[in-house]
Amino acid sequence: xxxxxxxxxxxxxxxxxxxxxxxxxxxxxxxxxxxxxxxxxxxxxxxxxxxxxxxx
Amino acid sequence: xxxxxxxxxxxxxxxxxxxxxxxxxxxxxxxxxxxxxxxxxxxxxxxxxxxxxxxxxxxxxxxxxxxxxxxxxxxxxxxxxxxxxxxxxxxxxxxxxxxxxxxxxxxxxxxxxxxxxxxxxxxxxxxxxxxxxxxxxxxxxxxxxxxxxxxxxxxxxxxxxxxxxxxxxxxxxxxxxxxxxxxxxxxxxxxxxxxxxxxxxxxxxxxxxxxxxxxxxxxxxxxxxxxxxxxxxxxxxxxxxxxxxxx
Numbered sequence: 001x002x003x004x005x006x007x008x009x010x011x012x013x014x015x016x017x018x019x020x021x022x023x024x025x026x027x028x029x030x031x032x033x034x035x036x037x038x039x040x041x042x043x044x045x046x047x048x049x050x051x052x053x054x055x056x
Numbered sequence: 057x058x059x060x061x062x063x064x065x066x067x068x069x070x071x072x073x074x075x076x077x078x079x080x081x082x083x084x085x086x087x088x089x090x091x092x093x094x095x096x097x098x099x100x101x102x103x104x105x106x107x108x109x110x111x112x113x114x115x116x117x118x119x120x121x122x123x124x125x126x127x128x129x130x131x132x133x134x135x136x137x138x139x140x141x142x143x144x145x146x147x148x149x150x151x152x153x154x155x156x157x158x159x160x161x162x163x164x165x166x167x168x169x170x171x172x173x174x175x176x177x178x179x180x181x182x183x184x185x186x187x188x189x190x191x192x193x194x195x196x197x198x199x200x201x202x203x204x205x206x207x208x209x210x211x212x213x214x215x216x217x218x219x220x221x222x223x224x225x226x227x228x229x230x231x232x233x234x235x236x237x238x239x240x241x242x243x244x245x246x247x248x249x250x251x252x253x254x255x256x257x258x259x260x261x262x263x264x265x266x267x268x269x270x271x272x273x274x275x276x277x278x279x280x281x282x283x284x285x286x287x288x289x290x291x292x293x294x295x296x297x298x299x300x301x302x303x
Contacts, residue, residue, distance in 0.1 A: 006094040006158040013097045013151045017104065020150075021256060024143050028263045035270035042277035049284050 066259055073252040085245040097155040099245055103253035105148040109211050111141030112176060116208035119201035131197045134204050136264035138183045145177040160224060169217040169225035172210060179207035
């Protein structure tokens with residue numbers, strides 16, 4: 001058998017494995033970034049609300 | 057800050073491990089005489105399959121610990137592991153299917169090992185669907201925990217499927233009770249590849265856990281704001297966040 005037979009299948013396995021992994025990692029990182037921004041905004045709102053009236 | 061630099065260091069280690077394992081897989085390890093170059097799929101397919109099994113076991117451990125202790129962290133771990141399990145279970149099925157095509161001449165066959173792995177993937181999907189549609193809070197988390205624990209029964213069945221039934225799938229070449237064997241260079245390449253993919257999996261699992269923890273924090277802050285009379289709008293302009301932080 002030619003050792004390079006089925007090289008296309010191996011390439012597909014390699015691409016799908018890494019593409020799937022990095023796509024998921026990208027989505028998780030983006031979600032975390034959005035949540036961190038949301039937490040900062042919510043904390044600011046909470047601080048504003050809990051600040052006594054009349055204080056600058 | 058320390059957390060960020062530790063994660064950056066982990067990413068650098070992962071990149072180095074990836075470079076080493078790719079060099080070993082494509083340049084160093086000899087080509088298998090009978091199967092040819094497609095046998096190198098083993099170094100991707102086996103590690104992702106091991107992780108898919110490990111993920112459901114981690115779901116079960118997190119679920120049991122949550123039911124016993126009631127601490128949300130265990131539930132977050134189970135949830136994060138189920139989601140990463142979908143990814144790695146899916147990769148195990150897809151890479152196995154592509155490998156099967158040139159060797160068995162079919163993309164799919166209802167072989168015991170393949171079928172039980174497909175069932176595992178549906179268990180992960182079912183777990184996540186339950187998380188999405190069950191009542192928010194502890195009740196939904198408890199229901200999901202039960203599904204996670206029952207789902208883990210599939211792990212030993214997959215592991216021993218080739219021993220329990222006559223299957224087209226080759227016998228295990230590694231792990232307890234393995235009947236197959238590998239040449240030393242192939243075994244070393246498989247070990248390095250497994251360490252690399254386990255490290256990447258652990259990184260993603262930690263990231264997903266952090267997302268779950270942040271979601272809980274958003275829910276807590278929203279609850280605090282709602283209690284003080286301000287409807288907390290989500291930053292993406294969506295509906296007010298609901299208070300589910302304690303689940």
